[in-house]
Amino acid sequence: MQVISSECDDVAIVTGAGSGIGRAVAEALAASGTAVALVDLPGDGLDAVAGHLRRDGARVTTVAAGVTDEGAIEDAVTATEAAFGPLTLAVNAAGIADAAPAESLELERFTRLFDVNVTGVFVSCRAEALAMLRHGSGSIVNVASISGIVAPILFLLSSSASYCTATDIVVDGGYTAL
Numbered sequence: 001m002q003v004i005s006s007e008c009d010d011v012a013i014v015t016g017a018g019s020g021i022g023r024a025v026a027e028a029l030a031a032s033g034t035a036v037a038l039v040d041l042p043g044d045g046l047d048a049v050a051g052h053l054r055r056d057g058a059r060v061t062t063v064a065a066g067v068t069d070e071g072a073i074e075d076a077v078t079a080t081e082a083a084f085g086p087l088t089l090a091v092n093a094a095g096i097a098d099a100a101p102a103e104s105l106e107l108e109r110f111t112r113l114f115d116v117n118v119t120g121v122f123v124s125c126r127a128e129a130l131a132m133l134r135h136g137s138g139s140i141v142n143v144a145s146i147s148g149i150v151a152p153i154l155f156l157l158s159s160s161a162s163y164c165t166a167t168d169i170v171v172d173g174g175y176t177a178l
């Protein structure tokens with residue numbers, strides 16, 4: 001990765017930045033010169049991404065936190081603004097997948113997926129939006145899935161009952177509330 005601009009004033013938070021879509025988004029933002037706070041569960045992934053971006057000259061910080069921990073996410077926003085300035089962009093890509101048909105899905109697994117994929121998006125959006133509202137602007141992108149659009153068909157038929165349902169809430173809720 002090469003940082004292509006040092007003129008960018010944007011400040012971003014990316015959840016799920018230790019892997020997959022979140023990592024790719026964080027890398028693209030960092031390359032554009034955006035200062036990026038990388039949020040993910042504690043582990044090697046987060047440090048590896050941060051190390052790689054810093055070596056390339058990007059402005060990044062890391063927050064090892066779960067998105068269901070509202071205090072930790074609020075602290076992450078505060079720390080990001082203290083380090084880089086007003087938050088202008090947030091990409092909520094933290095999420096888990098769990099494939100199981102409804103009839104054999106234990107409540108614990110259903111609840112866990114909801115905690116991360118729905119409650120985690122709400123907790124993140126609320127903390128990010130409060131900061132953006134304080135200074136009058138900002139954009140939030142929530143990463144969901146095509147499964148949220150086809151969920152009414154797939155819910156009982158597919159092998160991903162909890163995933164389809166949670167994603168549907170983020171997709172539909174994203175238009176109206178989140």
Ligand SMILES: NC(=O)c1ccc[n+]([C@@H]2O[C@H](COP(=O)([O-])OP(=O)(O)OC[C@H]3O[C@@H](n4cnc5c(N)ncnc54)[C@H](O)[C@@H]3O)[C@@H](O)[C@H]2O)c1
Nearest residue numbers: 016018019020021022040041066067093094095096144145
């Ligand atoms: N990869 C795909 O093809 C695809 C397609 C559609 C939707 N999605 C959705 O996009 C999101 C990201 O997918 P991905 O492929 O990048 O997955 P991934 O597993 O590669 O990355 C998800 C990241 O979220 C982090 N994470 C998980 N639980 C967390 C928590 N409680 N708090 C903070 N971070 C947490 C993980 O540590 C991981 O780094 C998921 O919700 C996934 O369902 C993925």
